[in-house]
Amino acid sequence: MSHLRTELRQRAEELVGLYPQRRSAMLPLLHLVQEQDGYLTPEGITEVAELTGTTEADVRGTASFYDMFHLEPVGRYVVGVCTNIACLLRGGEEMLAHASATLGCAVGGTSPDGLFTLEETECLADCDRAPVVQVNHRYVRTTTPELFDALVEDLRAGRRDHEIPPHGTLIRVRRAGGLHADHEEIVAQRASSRAARDERAKESQ
Amino acid sequence: MASLDTPRIVSSRWSLPDSHTLSRYLDSGGYVALRKALTMFPEAVAAEVDAASLLGRGGAGFPAGRKWSMLRRSAISYLVVNGDESEPATFKDHYLVEHDPHQLVEGVIIAAYALQVSQAFIFLRGEFALGLERVQQAVNDAYEYGALGSTIFGSSFSLDIVVHPGAGAYICGEETALIEALEGKRGFPRIKPPFFPAAVGLYGEPTVVNNVETMSNLPWIVNNGGAAFAALGEGRSTGTRLFALAGRVRNPGVYEIEMVKNTFRDLIYDPRLGGGIIDDRAIKAIIPGGVSAPWFTPDLLDVPLGQDEVAAKGSMLGSGSIVVLDDTSCVVRATWRIVKFFSRESCGQCTPCREGSGWLERIMYRLEHGGGRAEDLDLLLDLSDNIAPGLTWPPQQTTICVLGPSIPSSIHSAITLFRDDFVAHVEHGSCPHV
Amino acid sequence: MSDQTPITVTVNGRSVEAQPGELLIEVAERAGTYVPRFCYHPRMEPVGVCRMCLVEVDGPRGATLQPACYLHVNDGMSVTTDSEKVKKAQDGVMEFLLANHPLDCPVCDKGGECPLQDQSLAHGSGETRFVEEKRHFIKPIEVGALVLLDRERCIQCSRCTRFAAEVAGEADIAFAGRGDLIEVAPSPTRPFDSVFSGNTVQICPVGALTAKPYRFTARPWDLDQVESTCTTCAVGCRIAVQSSGNRLTRVLGLDSDPVNHGWLCDKGRFTLDSVDAHEDDTDPLSSASRITEPLVRRDGVLVPVSWSEALERAATLLRAASDESPEAVGAIGGAALTNEGAYAWERVLRGVLGTENLDAQFGDGLDPALLQALAPATIDDAAAAPVVVTLTGDLREELPVLFLRLREAVVRHGHDLIEFGFGASALRSLAHWSLPVRPGEAHLVAAALAGESLAPGLIITDSDLRAVRERLGETGDGVVFVVGRPNLAEGAEVMERAIRLLAERFPAARFLPVLRRANVRGALDMGLAPGLRPGRSVAPSPAGRDTLAQIEAMVEGRQRAVVLLGGSLLGNVIDVERAREALASADVIAVTGHGDPTLAYADVVLPVAVAHERNGTVTNVEGRVSAVSAKLVAPGSAWSDVAVAVELAEQLGTTLPLTSLDVVAKMIEETTGYPALSVLSDDTTDGVLVNDPQGATLRRPLDPMAFPGIRGVDHVGLGELSGRTGALELDHVGATSPATLDRVVAGREVASIAADAYSLRLHASRRLYDRGVAMMGSPALAELIAMTRLHVHHADLDRLGVGTGDHVRVTGSGVSVDVSVVADDDVPRGVAEVFVNTVDDDGQNVLAALVSRPELVSLVRLETTR
């Protein structure tokens, strides 16, 4: 029995099929588990181990290397505030302290209503809108405390859900189309073109 | 005044509405270069890139043409695009993938054709949720349009591109760590030798890894010829380049300007660019090229923005990020934050990097937040020396990858340039700025 | 490697010859320069993470610091390891490693034998400049049933995780986290229960991983050590056995090139407590007890008596039987003996009592003469062969370290593995081809490989068959067949016929026969089987009963007395009920050091020294003779096997000139040419091959960084032995000859199977953690003993509408039992797999219940219990 919902399981199998080796699908698959469960549940980890031909310890160990994966439950909205150099110079630490006060939770913690988890992040690569805030990995561009508070209000009321879906970086990423020639054929094609190239190289000498 | 009359090569569409869509791309000259490339021999395309002298835009600045020529001959080889962009204050690739994803995809197809690889992967930073959506959409559109997949535009060339999300780890920008992540593993950089991607890369096969911006230059180069590109800039630094300007400037942002023809002063002060310092304060320091780079002081403002020019002054242009500190900024705090970044992002394999970054971070924390001791300055430098012996530039290495020897740069710069500030912290017991 | 032209490398000004591509760290060591290290382990791929091994290497851009552990040397390379720069770099790494390492050496298990401690003395300033709080973890966590982890002591060298993933292929521990928060972690849902888990403890260069059984039991400086050979199975791993006082504390794997590469399985490593941990248990019927005094049955109960009384009683019983006819006496067992013990017993039984009814196998082995006749392959040969074909049970369960060696050949060196797939097997995922083989079919599949057309009913595909045939080539050159007895519910003739077919068809192929029991090879080579003679030769007119025939003869009253060499007959035969019947109707003399339920039938019990209490030689699967050494004095009044045999002969009226161990060893060597005394007194090799006495492999020098805890020893063997052999009777040598394929009897015909569509064929496979003496007697491991259930392909279960966890009624030879089933698609369709010498959740021995008589194949029927 698959722990992933039918639709996600299907996406998972498609993902595995994209790569020459199935383990390569590890990171996208873990994103899918988070899309369904909010965090990496033991059942989700077991399923990824099965899909990638690895072990649970290996999947957990791999996942824990990456900041975006959560091995414990988190809030519906993961709020990331950058304090790295560009943001530091423009009030990142103050923004983080403000966010902590507004959400009522420590950095790394989850708000009492369980809705928000607050994280201090490294540079989020949007430095001209410093201090940078992301919610569920979407830039929200709330550079002042007032804007931040308004955002939190909106989120609480569910008004931003169309642009900030709960967990699931890949929730709107769907691959359509794909190669219609099989890999072998491509390799053969390359080989002949390479032979032609060698031929040309010889002629030009 | 900055010289801004050169063409925009990679950022030309950023101001267009819906610049990320196929239709906008097509009506602004999209996929013309690919059609042209497909009429050329693959090696002729590579020759144009070589002639352009296109330096890699990911940080190391290695000529793309040279790298391509090093690809080991093999039945299977891969092209991997590095869109992990996590170097602090670097945010150019972010714009490229969100605002012009088709240009990237077209560049990738051109490169794949020139290299005759069997499959291409675009590795995008996981935090680029919108970027992932847009690049995947562009890839989908390209398949639909016939620019990707089997027998592209009726030629005998076929290609598959997979968009691969990262998941939050700076080290995955390092090309061998990126390959590990692409193989579904922890992002541990590989030992070298023997793992040089062009020889032994993804799945053990020869692999070219290039940056997003490097790829985005290719359609223009094919359309206009390598010589036209090489005519811009000077010396080894040809063409234009995206500079990500951040920190205490009025107008932070990403600016595409010609290489070498402009200086740090131009970029920071030109009203069409950085527009000067907030409240017209004085510059205290400039961090060129990312947080691994040694710092500049204002006396170097007239150094041209060129790879060799910056290197000649003992730093690097790196990823094209420029961070400006003014006289209100605390250099000890800035240094601490940079070291904290490395400590959080060290992959943890090599002892000097793993333990050294953590130790340095804790000492810096004490200096900034209370408890600093006079002897800490020498200790910082000696520990730094144990990570990058001699504290030279470019650094010597005790570790597998260059994240390790990048750690001491800011400490060394800051202590050398602003020792008094450190002493003041020790004497005051913590940061005197707060 | 060796056929390349050597190159020259300069290390600290000294030039040294090397092979291109060798690792600098190894070359430097040969040049007399030991480069410090932590993560590097000579038996695993280098990863270069600890950075302790930095040295200066001259290059185009001047001398740069490079890690010696993964740098391949090239011609003219010049290296400096003692410059100021190198010293500062190495001291720096050491200081970084200690920054977060707790200073708890006095209470740490590794204290006193810790590579980190040792190298910090050589490369540390002694003073810490680190004033911050160190990393803290809740301590310790259990990573598996036998291994604990103190995370704060970990230095992230990744030796353990690499061992698990690369060597064992069970990545159930892995690094978690990043940067200085990195830690070794198991999955909370699936612990690291590999049968190789103890190796991670052994190679941990600090005290982070500890073995539960050993933790806090001794301090290294109290330990005393001998080198020996593990006799838990027949791989014969070389080991260091350590004790503190008269208590065994630890077994460590020695880095033996031809055999175990330093690795051990957990059974070999941890069952040492079955030897010395049972002072309180004196019940001779309990596997957890030791027999410390001679026992004689009086009024139905075993009572302690003097040696002379016990020997007299034994002699009386044996004499009474043999007076009737030599045929009325027999002996079963012997694989637990040393070669010297086996030889002495052979002399008593065959020489004095005149019986040919000897068998060191328990009806679960193969014709030893056939095995002797095959072109032999060593473990190294199998590991080096481009193609290996296994006709065995699950090697990870039967001969674990041989599994590791073959796994390495496939995974690291890319050799091809072809598997006869009898049941579930850890080799399956490594095999390039796995040919499903059902009970009673192995010889048919072999015939198909040999070129005959595919017999009807086989379930292998034509394309697989073609591919495998092609891989085997015309003559089998470069092929090693690893052959054993995978299914104990199948007649031996099936495998014997299969082996013979392959040997005849592929004359250039070689064979590694894998009989599993400890020193079974040695016992057979010493003549403990019908028709064999000491020194690997066969008698001209073989007659005599093997184990199964002896059991039948006892039941029928034709055999009146039996000597059990090793006490556990009931734990070793499949048809337990028949064996009980046999024992009940005969006089039973048991020679054993361990208690066992079998002793309920014993009339006399003679206590002997067991593993780690005796000296001598043993022979492993590949025919390598190596020494076992005593670390402890046997408890109570137990004697050595040799002494018991000689004294019993004396009681029977014959004085054997076997006055001491070395005399026996010398006699074996001189009269049969079989290596014995030379091995015992040799301290330079890892043993000597029977077939190639000249080709002994030199021992590797000890690397304490790779194998911490092992002491250097001057003597590996038992030293110069000075015994005299005196006048020997050489009657037994005479008219024997070595076995060759055409001299070996053709073997029994294999009948065809009359299977119906509704029956499943029974596949009885061995488990490492079974109810054998060592496991049952080991408090550390007893809890891990496998439970048996019926493993069946899901398609066969679907027909009944049952699945994993459901109970079914199984009927075989007229008996029905209820068992729980597991859907297991590694089992071929039409087959039901059960484990030997195990019980199910209800405590019933399913196999014993279902198989009542040795038949070609055992058929069972499943029904739902509803």
Ligand SMILES: Cc1cc2nc3c(=O)[nH]c(=O)nc-3n(C[C@H](O)[C@H](O)[C@H](O)COP(=O)(O)O)c2cc1C
């Ligand atoms: C620690 C570290 C981080 C890096 N991060 C990035 C990155 O985020 N993006 C990138 O393109 N290159 C990054 N690089 C450089 C890559 O290793 C590689 O040189 C580059 O992707 C090659 O592309 P280019 O030749 O087109 O510049 C990083 C290197 C190091 C050592």
Ligand code: SF4
């Ligand atoms: S230098 Fe640091 S980041 Fe690079 S491989 Fe070593 S530990 Fe990892």
Ligand code: FES
């Ligand atoms: S890096 Fe060479 S021994 Fe660890």
